[in-house]
Amino acid sequence: MPSNAVEFFLGGIATCGAGLFTNPLEVVKTRMQLQGELKARGTYQRHYRNVFHAFYTIARVDGLLALQKGLVPALWYQLFMNGARLGTYQCLVNMGLTKNSKGELSYPRAVAAGAFAGCCGACVGSPFYLIKTQLQARSHQAIAVGHQHTHHGMTHGLRLIYSDGGFFGLWRGVSAAIARVTVGSAAQLSTFSATKEFIKDSKVFRDESILVPITASMISGVAVVVFMTPFDVISTRLYNQGLDGKGRGLYYRGFLDCFLKVLMKEGPLGFYKGWSASWFRLAPHTVLSLVFWDQTRILYKNIQDSFTS
Incomplete structure (x- = not known):
């Protein structure tokens, strides 16, 4: 069994591998979620009609490489966020905190562990x-679409954000991120664990078959899209909004204010803007990250066993 420190590293590396492939879908999703911000349906120009049109439009106007915008911070995000997330979850699993007194997987405990x-x-x-x-x-x-920042890259952007808002300015919008990842993680990891356990118990595939994590990941991806998309939209809006001269958000004061304004201006469907892009991005990202995670842990265990045998 990998040590706790290794669990964090393996989780981060696995999702970085997934992020490399799915970042273009993240760019498309972000644009679609910002399109028509705080405007009623039908009152704004739709630059991106659907996922495929968005791909074509971005590549035609911004250039093909624009589909990989934000890749560097995206990979750092995957390493730090998912390294901490998957590492923490696996540590809780290793400690037996996701099982009941009979040693069986407890779904409520798995949800709580995933949320934490x-x-x-x-x-x-x-x-x-x-x-x-x-x-x-x-x-x-x-x-x-949305507020246009003038950053030339990750380092330049972080310096500007720090100079405008200080250290805590780097965590602006974190309240939405916590809700987004907590809900998404609870849905993803608990569904993945429960489905994986069910497949193994039913003997549909061999225990070591890669089809086990792939099938569990596909089901997990659907759960993530359904539950996390509204929080994802709010998170994107809070993170991207500009600031006034006093360092306050131009559109939203915080999570609740953003929720109410989107609901009033865009209606309930506003929370599912970019839903198709979210599915196209989250489903393969969930599959790739969890499969990479599962396989890197197996690889590490095999390497560890070869040195101790």
Whole structure:
């Protein structure tokens, strides 16, 4: 069994691998979530009609490389956030805190463990998510949506944010991130663990078959999209908004204010803007990250066994 420190590292590396492939979908998702911000449906120009149109539009106007905007902070975010999230969750599993007195997986305990792990990950990775979102939203004026920041890259952006808001300015919007990752993590990790356990017990596949984590990941991805998308929209809005001269948000004062304004201006469907992009991004990202995570842990165990045998 990997040590606690190794669990954090393996979790981060696994999701970095997934992020490398899914970052273009994250760019598309961010643009679609910012489109028509605080405007009623039908009252704004839709630069991005759907996922495929958004891919084409961004590549045509901003250039093909624009689909990888924010990749550097995105990978750092994956390393820190998911390293802390998956590492914390696995540590709780290793301690037996997700099982009941009979030694069986307890779904409520798995949900609580996933939520706690997500909260830890969100706090650790928040500054990287902040700059990632702002870089991904920046585009040519012809297809611009949301507030347009002037960052040239991750380091430049972090310096500007720090100079404007100080140390705590780097954690602006973290309240939404905590809700987003806590809900998403609880849905993802508990569903993944429960489904994986069910598949193994039913003997549908061999215990060591890669089809076990792939199947569990696909089901987990659906749960994540359903439960996390509204919090994802709020998180994107809070992270991307500009600041006034006093360092206050131009549109929202915080999580609750953002929730109420989106509900009043855009209606309930406003919380599911970019839902299709979220699914296209979250489903493969969930599958890739959890499969990579599962396989890196097996690889590490095999390497460890080879040295001790």
